[in-house]
Amino acid sequence: MTSGCKQQQCIGHFCTLATxxxxxxxxNAAAGRMNIHAQINEKQGCINVTDHHKIQLGCSHKWMNNEEEELFCACSGDLCNKDLNTASASKSSPKSGILL
Incomplete structure (x- = not known):
């Protein structure tokens, strides 16, 4: 099997997804209302390791000051990082997070 991580497609590696x-x-005092805006950033990638025991599969979720939310996922399987649902369901272990 060949491995590759190009153009946010993960094949043959452990895959990552960060949102x-x-x-x-x-x-807006004149209108008497509050405007709320949400910006979402997403990045997909790969982890190529020789010792797979250093990778912990699953997702971690972190809120900071009720203003910023971060999700980090590590999964195993070709293209398992295409979206959050797939990354969080792909062969995840009971514990969450990414350990290196």
Missing amino acids: QRIISSSA
């Missing part, structure tokens, strides 16, 4: 949601708000 970040930043929530910001601004007050």
Whole structure:
């Protein structure tokens, strides 16, 4: 099997998915309302390791100051990092997080 991690496609490696949601708000005093904006960033990648025991499969979820949310997933299987549902369901272990 050949392995590759090009153009956010992970084949033959452990795959990663990281998402970040930043929530910001601004007050509009004239209209008497609050505007809330959410920005979502997503990045897919690969981890090529020789010792697979150093990788912990699954996802971790972190909130910071109720303004920023981060999800980090590690999965095993070709293209398992294509979206959050697939990454979190792909052969995940009971514990969550990425260990290196």
